[in-house]
Amino acid sequence: MNNIKTSFLLAGISLLLTACGDVTETPTNLIDNTDEGTTTAATQSALIGSYINPVVFEGNPYPQVPAQCHTETSLGRQNACLFCHTNGLYKQGLGNNNPQAGAMPQVNFQIDYGFDPYSAQAPTAAKNYWLNTLSPETLLAAITAMDIDPNEWNMQDYIQEDNWQAAYNLRLGKSSDWDSGYDQPFRLLPGLNPAALPADNDGFVRSNDAKDIYFNDDFGGNTGWRAINFMPYGIFSPMTGSVSGIYIRLAAPFMQNSSGDFDLAIYQQNLDLLRDAIQNRLTETSPTNYFGAASAIKVVAGSYPQGTELAHPLHYVDTTADGSNGKLPGMRATRVKEVRYMYKDEDFNPMEARPGDGTGDQIYGNDKQGWVDNGSGWLLAGYIEDKNGDLRPQTRQELTQCIGCHSGFHYQTKDPNFTSGTGNTVDSTWSFPRAFNSDLGWQEMDYLGTKIRDGVATSTTPEPINRHADIGEFALLLNHTVSANLYGVMPQSIEAGLQTAINTESGYSSNWTAIKTDNAVNFEQSVTLRQTLLREYVVSKDYLNQDGTIKGFLLYPEAEDAIENARRYRQVVATQRYIYGKDVFSETPISYLHYRDSSIAEVKNDGTPYQFGEIISERSIQLDEPTRFDYKAGDGITLIEEDKPFNEGGTYFPDYVPYLQ
Incomplete structure (x- = not known):
């Protein structure tokens, strides 16, 4: 094998970045200097790069902060944050030194929108730079300007x-x-x-x-x-x-x-x-x-x-x-x-x-x-x-x-x-x-044994159990969110499936309801009801087939939806606007809109409150004390309540561990 050891320290080469963000490249005889898309005679050499400061990135200086982190939480009823921002593995002392749900002082991304800038002079981190996802019409305008349909x-x-x-x-x-x-x-x-x-x-x-x-x-x-x-x-x-x-x-x-x-x-x-x-x-x-x-x-x-x-x-x-x-x-x-x-x-x-x-x-x-x-x-x-x-x-x-x-x-x-x-x-x-801890784990990735039967996708592998929470992994998701993904979005095919399954005739406390966005009171009531019904759905195990597999409509898109999703993504490909987001919806996701009551309204960087129904493009930052460590860092709250019990609608889960039985 090639035994060249990649290292930051290369004899005789100092790779420095000035404070203003200029890039210092390595000597030209050590790197490939061909223009993109061209081919020249290649030679073997050490693997060498250069340093760059992300403040110089065009359009989005914080690409390490996913677009999902900017979403609302349906007033705390949705906590998709737990799947990334957890202390679980850190407390296990295993493979992760980055606890993010309170184990490290002043870091709890389930509770706070703690967007931290590189410095007080850097661009704000509390802004949603993912325009393709936040405002899909900007992507469509870019593709239209290229005369592409x-x-x-x-x-x-x-x-x-x-x-x-x-x-x-x-x-x-x-x-x-x-x-x-x-x-x-x-x-x-x-x-x-x-x-x-x-x-x-x-x-x-x-x-x-x-x-x-x-x-x-x-x-x-x-x-x-x-x-x-x-x-x-x-x-x-x-x-x-x-x-x-x-x-x-x-x-x-x-x-x-x-x-x-x-x-x-x-x-x-x-x-x-x-x-x-x-x-x-x-x-x-x-x-x-x-x-x-x-x-x-x-x-x-x-x-x-x-x-x-x-x-x-x-x-x-x-x-x-x-x-x-x-x-x-x-x-x-x-x-x-x-x-x-x-x-x-x-x-x-x-x-x-x-x-x-x-x-x-x-x-x-x-x-x-x-x-x-x-x-x-x-x-x-x-x-x-x-x-x-x-x-x-x-x-x-x-x-x-x-x-x-x-x-x-x-x-x-x-x-x-x-x-x-x-x-x-x-x-x-x-x-x-x-990975599955058996021979099943040493096979091609098949997403729970996907099979197409009469044009309908089903799974053949039963739902795995989370071995620390002692509950089905998909059930855990349903219990802590009111949607089907990290964005707080429920595809129409899932909405239709839940509407068919969840109703009083089937023993539920109410019929499945749409999210109401006409006013703050109705929004809170509708998302609270959906949370209650999804938890009843889990208890009844109606999300599973008799053989313990997850019902296909919850996992697999309908053919037309998959094609349209691909069509939207190809707009990103054609425009090469990856820096503005790879996830594109037909319209601004509901989770980027402000449906809070005015008494708990989120505010912009400058402290201006959002109006009901307005797109949340940036969030509150700490501007009161310039000498504090978190000056200009995000200080908005997610509305996920740390002390609210699960049986009262709480979703806080600081110690999620991703291991399966």
């Missing part, structure tokens, strides 16, 4: 086209090398050939192409990649417009026996042991070191070993695809929106750094090669559609969105680097912690 697009044909293979074919070097070593745009595109997919029944990806093969086993040419099948958060179902594949690969010693020979059984043992470590399943009798040639490497709970790779193709939703006829499962269209990649380049355990140890606001990476350092042990790379639908490297501004969810804190002594992250990741990762 989205209604003329044949989206079904578009999502069935292959744009991943062409990009993979441009990746130089060996597929077994995590870093191809060549200064070219697809340098860190994961060495996973889409032509080799789907994975075999044991989850391993095997290929007939010699350049893809890591070693040969009894079943063929093994690429080293293995598929992960996991339970996504209920907020990341195909309803949201994207479906994933997830693949993991460890460094060569984990694939070898003590004699240095490749050994499939040893590799399987090491992968199982790593899963136990990441999912907090280690016991007193668990091995303390990995097996085979990796026997000198200790097993660390909540931490991946150095050299771990994760590949994440993010596909469009194809409601005709369920894995039949050799196709990818789980409604994965052939076309990918993005191909994401993580490589653990440092031997770093997140629990070795305290909350608050992260320093600086500078982001290290390389725009032309599409990668950044996440500030806590990993390199993140990403390749996204250009205006023609072909993949291109993402810029640091675009990749900072990834850092926002896949990061944490590092040592105080580390070179200044941007840090962000959430409280629910294990060593910066979301998927592997929620």
Whole structure:
């Protein structure tokens, strides 16, 4: 494998960023300097980037703060915040040093809209910069100005086209090398050939192409990649417009026996042991070191070993695809929106750094090669559609969105680097912690066993149970939100399904009701009633089929809805306005509108209160005491009440843990 060690410290090179935000690039002979879209003779060199300060980002200086964080909470009846902003893993002492629900003083993002600026001189962080999501008409205006009519697009044909293979074919070097070593745009595109997919029944990806093969086993040419099948958060179902594949690969010693020979059984043992470590399943009798040639490497709970790779193709939703006829499962269209990649380049355990140890606001990476350092042990790379639908490297501004969810804190002594992250990741990762702890977990991601029957999507895997809350994972979502996703939006197909299921004739206390927005009193009454009815829905288990699987209409979009969602997203592709948001609705989501009573009205940065029904484009900030640490930081409240019991409508949940039984 390529053993070049990626590091912030490079002998003889000082990469500095001036206070005004200028970028200092690395010497031109060390980086790819080709213009975007052109190809020149590539040479091998060390992996080197430069620093940049996000204050210089055009249009959105805070891409690490997702658009979902700006939403209203239906007066506290909806707490989708808990799935990211939690103390749970931190209190477990496992893989996360970024508690965000009160375990760290003055940080509780379930209670406060605590948008923190980089400095008192930086642009406000308490503004919703995600214009595509906040105001979809701005995106439509941009596409109209290009003389494009989205209604003329044949989206079904578009999502069935292959744009991943062409990009993979441009990746130089060996597929077994995590870093191809060549200064070219697809340098860190994961060495996973889409032509080799789907994975075999044991989850391993095997290929007939010699350049893809890591070693040969009894079943063929093994690429080293293995598929992960996991339970996504209920907020990341195909309803949201994207479906994933997830693949993991460890460094060569984990694939070898003590004699240095490749050994499939040893590799399987090491992968199982790593899963136990990441999912907090280690016991007193668990091995303390990995097996085979990796026997000198200790097993660390909540931490991946150095050299771990994760590949994440993010596909469009194809409601005709369920894995039949050799196709990818789980409604994965052939076309990918993005191909994401993580490589653990440092031997770093997140629990070795305290909350608050992260320093600086500078982001290290390389725009032309599409990668950044996440500030806590990993390199993140990403390749996204250009205006023609072909993949291109993402810029640091675009990749900072990834850092926002896949990061944490590092040592105080580390070179200044941007840090962000959430409280629910294990060593910066979301998927592997929620993989099924059986052979089912070593299969292609199929979103609870999606099958298309007579044109209707259903699941075949029963609802997983959250092993700390001791309740179904989807039930937990329904109990704490009054919508179907992080945005507080309920698709019409789900509305229709709930209206059919929830009524007094079926034993409910009332009929399912629409959210009323004519005045504050009716709004509060309607969202409170919906919360009550959804909790009755959970108690009665009417959200489940008799076999324990989740009813399909709650997870899977109707064919027309999926196509229209893809059509809206393609407007972002055509305009290349990713910096303004990738999630686009037909109109401004209801959760961005001000429906509070005037006595609890949210205010703008300057203290001006919002009027009823007005779009909330920015939030309250602390301006009273310029000498205080939180000057110009967000000080608005979410209306989620810390002391309100669950049985009285409370939704506060500070210690959510993402682990499943």
